[in-house]
Amino acid sequence: DAGVIQSPRHEVTEMGQEVTLRCKPISGHNSLFWYRQTMMRGLELLIYFNNNVPIDDSGMPEDRFSAKMPNASFSTLKIQPSEPRDSAVYFCASSLVGGYNEQFFGPGTRLTVL
Amino acid sequence: DAKTTQPNSMESNEEEPVHLPCNHSTISGTDYIHWYRQLPSQGPEYVIHGLTSNVNNRMASLAIAEDRKSSTLILHRATLRDAAVYYCTPGGGADGLTFGKGTHLIIQP
Numbered sequence: 001d002a003g004v005i006q007s008p009r010h011e012v013t014e015m016g017q018e019v020t021l022r023c024k025p026i027s028g029h030n031s032l033f034w035y036r037q038t039m040m041r042g043l044e045l046l047i048y049f050n051n052n053v054p055i056d057d058s059g060m061p062e063d064r065f066s067a068k069m070p071n072a073s074f075s076t077l078k079i080q081p082s083e084p085r086d087s088a089v090y091f092c093a094s095s096l097v098g099g100y101n102e103q104f105f106g107p108g109t110r111l112t113v114l
Numbered sequence: 115d116a117k118t119t120q121p122n123s124m125e126s127n128e129e130e131p132v133h134l135p136c137n138h139s140t141i142s143g144t145d146y147i148h149w150y151r152q153l154p155s156q157g158p159e160y161v162i163h164g165l166t167s168n169v170n171n172r173m174a175s176l177a178i179a180e181d182r183k184s185s186t187l188i189l190h191r192a193t194l195r196d197a198a199v200y201y202c203t204p205g206g207g208a209d210g211l212t213f214g215k216g217t218h219l220i221i222q223p
Contacts, residue, residue: 004157033210043158043201045210056210091157100146100207105157 004106018080025094033093082113123218134187136202145204153198197221
């Protein structure tokens with residue numbers, strides 16, 4: 001299995017632009033998580049889905065952030081408009097629902113907003 | 115969410131055992147104790163988890179205090195590839211994870 005796939009791996013954009021980060025979970029996994037990592041705040045959970053349904057989005061920082069999971073094999077995290085303080089590494093992770101299941105993380109997308 | 119306390123950093127020599135402590139005094143009765151690690155420039159990876167009993171897997175062992183307010187991750191023979199930030203994070207089995215600052219493990223050759 002290829003593992004969790006994220007694209008792009010690096011994104012540089014200017015303040016005010018729309019940014020879309022993409023994630024393909026491991027085939028067969030039905031939970032998907034979005035995390036953000038910065039030096040100041042560490043690793044933070046933004047949102048997670050079970051069976052394509054958002055379960056907890058309390059970590060989404062503000063309305064500029066939105067996440068979707070249109071099907072079991074694809075999710076997006078969108079920032080519109082982007083701001084310099086959104087610069088971070090964004091990780092996607094997936095796991096199986098039910099009982100205890102470890103999360104498998106992708107390589108991350110490094111976002112820089114100028 | 116349960117609050118965790120871990121040393122900021124620890125240092126060990128290659129091929130020696132490493133004991134990484136974690137205090138989680140506010141853990142709930144149903145929370146698992148998860149350990150993940152993050153190698154440089156990579157996403158976190160699962161190491162081990164437990165609920166009440168000590169656990170072993172191919173990567174490490176997890177010793178859980180009887181009152182569950184603390185745990186210790188044990189790497190039996192550290193290698194240079196084990197140099198990473200290690201996170202202890204109590205939580206549900208299927209929920210999102212809450213990460214603290216973790217312990218930066220340095221391995222000396």
